[in-house]
Amino acid sequence: MRFNTWRWIVLLSMVILLGALAACGGASKNAASPTATSVPPATATAAPPTATPAPPTATPLPPTPTPLPTDTPTAEATSAVDSDSVAMTVADWPTPPDATEVEISDETLSFKTALLLTDVAEFYRPVYESKGLDASCLEDVGDYTSISCSYSNGDMTISFFAFEGFADTEVEIEVINYGMESSVDSDELGVTEEEGLPLPNDHTGYSFEGGEFRRMIAVYSPSDVETLTAFFQTELASRGWTLDDSEATETETTLRFSGSDGELVVTLTPGDETEALLVLRNQAAAEEAGMLPPAGQARLYLVNFTEGELTVTIDGQTIDVPPSAGMESTSDAPMLDLPPGTYDVTTTVDGASVTDEIVVGADESWGLLLDEYGALPMQLY
Numbered sequence: 001m002r003f004n005t006w007r008w009i010v011l012l013s014m015v016i017l018l019g020a021l022a023a024c025g026g027a028s029k030n031a032a033s034p035t036a037t038s039v040p041p042a043t044a045t046a047a048p049p050t051a052t053p054a055p056p057t058a059t060p061l062p063p064t065p066t067p068l069p070t071d072t073p074t075a076e077a078t079s080a081v082d083s084d085s086v087a088m089t090v091a092d093w094p095t096p097p098d099a100t101e102v103e104i105s106d107e108t109l110s111f112k113t114a115l116l117l118t119d120v121a122e123f124y125r126p127v128y129e130s131k132g133l134d135a136s137c138l139e140d141v142g143d144y145t146s147i148s149c150s151y152s153n154g155d156m157t158i159s160f161f162a163f164e165g166f167a168d169t170e171v172e173i174e175v176i177n178y179g180m181e182s183s184v185d186s187d188e189l190g191v192t193e194e195e196g197l198p199l200p201n202d203h204t205g206y207s208f209e210g211g212e213f214r215r216m217i218a219v220y221s222p223s224d225v226e227t228l229t230a231f232f233q234t235e236l237a238s239r240g241w242t243l244d245d246s247e248a249t250e251t252e253t254t255l256r257f258s259g260s261d262g263e264l265v266v267t268l269t270p271g272d273e274t275e276a277l278l279v280l281r282n283q284a285a286a287e288e289a290g291m292l293p294p295a296g297q298a299r300l301y302l303v304n305f306t307e308g309e310l311t312v313t314i315d316g317q318t319i320d321v322p323p324s325a326g327m328e329s330t331s332d333a334p335m336l337d338l339p340p341g342t343y344d345v346t347t348t349v350d351g352a353s354v355t356d357e358i359v360v361g362a363d364e365s366w367g368l369l370l371d372e373y374g375a376l377p378m379q380l381y
Contacts, residue, residue: 093173095111096113107174109174128158133152138160152205202222211380213285213381216277220276232266236264252267293337295363299336301333308349308350344356347370347371
């Protein structure tokens with residue numbers, strides 16, 4: 001009885017299996033039957049026609065990423081800003097492709113690049129020209145290791161500084177856009193900071209020179225002398241400077257201040273634009289370094305820019321100056337203290353002489369840079 005039962009079970013199983021196989025074979029002859037997709041082995045081998053309708057269901061999906069390119073809107077936004085200088089900020093100024101350590105802080109952009117100073121100047125010349133800015137400070141820079149200049153076109157002021165070091169060139173650009181300073185009263189003279197000193201924000205340009213003991217800034221502004229006098233008195237007082245004396249003549253106004261950094265003299269000269277000359281002298285630092293002349297005298301340091309010995313004749317004295325004397329430090333440069341005044345300086349190299357005229361004032365220190373072309377004075381203090 002058990003044997004018969006199992007026999008029927010086996011026969012019944014074989015019938016069911018044959019029925020299933022028959023059903024699959026029938027699907028292979030009917031390409032429109034959807035039952036083929038429910039049996040994976042049949043769709044992979046016996047029914048390739050059923051695979052052809054499937055790909056169209058996938059094709060509508062890829063087009064969805066294509067409307068989202070990331071670069072195109074950025075490029076369009078940049079060109080739109082470049083065409084409108086009124087909306088431009090320092091963030092819109094380009095940088096060389098290899099720029100590193102790029103930082104933007106308030107109105108200042110700074111970065112480093114492997115480009116030489118001449119290449120940096122060529123990179124930014126078209127930018128200056130497109131904004132109507134004077135690009136003359138970017139010309140003929142091949143003999144220099146640094147550039148420092150500022151210029152305004154009325155809508156914005158650009159201050160540009162670049163220094164070529166041994167490994168890379170450091171660049172700093174400040175962009176002040178007056179059109180975007182809506183919070184400032186248009187009739188009120190604002191302030192910018194340059195070399196640690198306040199300057200009127202309507203200035204059309206400035207130049208800077210200086211060293212450890214003396215710094216000088218010359219700046220030009222359309223504001224009149226009276227406006228600038230009030231400006232410097234207010235701004236310098238807020239920075240701890242004390243007005244010690246002031247003097248006004250037909251040709252210039254002079255303001256003398258004192259502070260923790262030394263003595264500051266501001267000289268204002270009227271013209272088509274008012275020139276403001278700021279001279280800062282650090283007496284304490286100069287005295288500590290032994291740079292100061294006796295009170296009321298002027299001091300000269302004789303610096304030999306040649307590799308041979310030369311002689312200098314001044315005020316009836318002839319002095320031998322060794323090769324390269326003073327090139328590394330004033331401590332090895334011949335020194336001469338004189339009363340303030342105008343002097344002829346005769347420099348003699350290999351029997352050939354050149355005579356120049358210099359003017360020195362009381363309590364001033366000067367370096368005389370000497371070579372076969374004569375003497376070039378450079379004020380140190």
